[in-house]
Amino acid sequence: MSEIQDKYELILASSRKLIEEIGFSALTMDKVAQKAGIAKGTVYLYFKDKDDLLEKVLSSGFEKMFERIKIRVGNENGAFNKLQSLINENIRHIYENRYFFKTIFLDEVNVVFLKKKSKESYNLRRKRYTDYIADIIKSGIESGEFRKDINNSKTAYMLVALIKTGAIYNFLNGMFDLTSEMIEKDTEEILNLFMRGISVK
Amino acid sequence: MSEIQDKYELILASSRKLIEEIGFSALTMDKVAQKAGIAKGTVYLYFKDKDDLLEKVLSSGFEKMFERIKIRVGNENGAFNKLQSLINENIRHIYENRYFFKTIFLDEVNVVFLKKKSKESYNLRRKRYTDYIADIIKSGIESGEFRKDINNSKTAYMLVALIKTGAIYNFLNGMFDLTSEMIEKDTEEILNLFMRGISVK
DNA sequence: TATTATAATGACTTAATAGTCATATTTCAA
DNA sequence: TTGAAATATGACTATTAAGTCATTATAATA
Numbered sequence: 001m002s003e004i005q006d007k008y009e010l011i012l013a014s015s016r017k018l019i020e021e022i023g024f025s026a027l028t029m030d031k032v033a034q035k036a037g038i039a040k041g042t043v044y045l046y047f048k049d050k051d052d053l054l055e056k057v058l059s060s061g062f063e064k065m066f067e068r069i070k071i072r073v074g075n076e077n078g079a080f081n082k083l084q085s086l087i088n089e090n091i092r093h094i095y096e097n098r099y100f101f102k103t104i105f106l107d108e109v110n111v112v113f114l115k116k117k118s119k120e121s122y123n124l125r126r127k128r129y130t131d132y133i134a135d136i137i138k139s140g141i142e143s144g145e146f147r148k149d150i151n152n153s154k155t156a157y158m159l160v161a162l163i164k165t166g167a168i169y170n171f172l173n174g175m176f177d178l179t180s181e182m183i184e185k186d187t188e189e190i191l192n193l194f195m196r197g198i199s200v201k
Numbered sequence: 202m203s204e205i206q207d208k209y210e211l212i213l214a215s216s217r218k219l220i221e222e223i224g225f226s227a228l229t230m231d232k233v234a235q236k237a238g239i240a241k242g243t244v245y246l247y248f249k250d251k252d253d254l255l256e257k258v259l260s261s262g263f264e265k266m267f268e269r270i271k272i273r274v275g276n277e278n279g280a281f282n283k284l285q286s287l288i289n290e291n292i293r294h295i296y297e298n299r300y301f302f303k304t305i306f307l308d309e310v311n312v313v314f315l316k317k318k319s320k321e322s323y324n325l326r327r328k329r330y331t332d333y334i335a336d337i338i339k340s341g342i343e344s345g346e347f348r349k350d351i352n353n354s355k356t357a358y359m360l361v362a363l364i365k366t367g368a369i370y371n372f373l374n375g376m377f378d379l380t381s382e383m384i385e386k387d388t389e390e391i392l393n394l395f396m397r398g399i400s401v402k
Numbered sequence: 403t404a405t406t407a408t409a410a411t412g413a414c415t416t417a418a419t420a421g422t423c424a425t426a427t428t429t430c431a432a
Numbered sequence: 433t434t435g436a437a438a439t440a441t442g443a444c445t446a447t448t449a450a451g452t453c454a455t456t457a458t459a460a461t462a
Binding site for chain 1: 409410411412
Binding site: 150200 | 281324338341345346347348350351352354355356358359361362363365366367369370390393394395396397398399400401
């Protein structure tokens with residue numbers, strides 16, 4: 001990896017750490033530079049502006065997660081098994097980056113700070129993920145595993161919301177360091193709710 | 202209603218309209234004053250600071266919704282029926298204030314802008330609502346309507362997430378003006394998913 | 403080594419906006 | 433009618449932080 005790439009990654013990593021420590025809204029380019037141990041002007045050699053930097057911070061994590069999920073889900077057969085793996089891998093990713101997601105989910109849930117262009121990138125990423133899930137659900141409907149009367153696209157959004165909400169609930173209750181068994185339990189909990197609902201019969 | 206209260210409400214309403222038009226992040230005290238047709242200093246006679254104003258904007262809507270829901274749910278018997286009414290009333294409230302929630306849900310999903318104190322109020326409001334729902338779920342577990350192996354508190358958070366996500370999905374697809382029938386359909390969709398899941402059997 | 407190209411610096415400029423306060427206007431009771 | 437209290441005003445101050453760019457340092461090359 002070249003020196004240039006190293007500095008690029010250094011700035012990204014420093015921004016990430018800072019966001020975990022102080023949140024998005026308190027992040028300034030001065031602080032990023034200080035954290036990275038470089039001058040502010042240097043940050044602007046690698047990122048167009050603050051919006052660009054934040055965009056890259058958000059997207060880099062997402063791409064890593066999505067790759068992991070696709071590999072693992074690709075090894076599974078059947079829509080149910082695919083969704084189980086997807087949920088499990090998504091939860092794992094959240095807990096491996098728990099302090100970052102704590103900020104994203106609890107402290108500043110959102111993308112206020114992003115300008116129009118970066119917001120569009122953000123929405124496109126989300127759509128890529130939900131489309132991927134919607135395809136799995138569709139295959140499950142076609143194979144007879146899932147009900148025919150559900151909207152696969154909307155239901156994909158619902159599943160993502162459930163995964164996220166499970167993490168938010170744990171974070172709100174101070175549960176940050178989940179053991180492997182706890183992650184399995186959380187996976188089952190969400191899978192159960194998503195598959196069977198809360199009703200008894 | 203006194204003149205003072207009228208001006209207080211005027212500022213609140215103007216802020217609300219502005220948020221619908223330009224979003225939270227672009228909201229300035231100058232714009233609020235201009236929208237209300239008063240001087241900026243006057244805004245500070247009725248609200249301690251910007252944070253206080255935003256806090257009041259958010260809380261006033263929530264209290265109205267919560268009151269409505271409690272009245273309607275109070276008339277129902279059985280946990281299932283109570284949840285059905287709650288979902289329906291919550292969805293109604295979202296669509297009656299659709300442009301405000303569009304901003305909240307899509308454009309700036311969150312509360313970045315709130316300082317610590319107001320963020321706590323926000324979290325407390327959310328907790329009051331989820332606690333209320335958790336109690337209904339608990340009663341459903343005790344009555345045998347719902348499964349015994351679910352965490353009533355966590356599941357309450359899940360339900361709120363599903364309601365919110367349903368609205369987000371519609372907003373993302375440009376569906377803002379829902380007819381009464383569409384609201385009923387959305388209610389059934391969420392109730393179905395929450396009660397039965399997506400599985401066939 | 404000398405020269406050019408590339409990378410880095412950080413003081414400075416600029417812009418935005420929250421909050422203040424001396425002054426002006428309005429209200430209302432005596 | 434009058435003057436004191438309550439309201440309202442908006443120009444002004446103070447702060448914060450993004451982005452720039454002339455200058456300096458480092459690396460590459462001949």
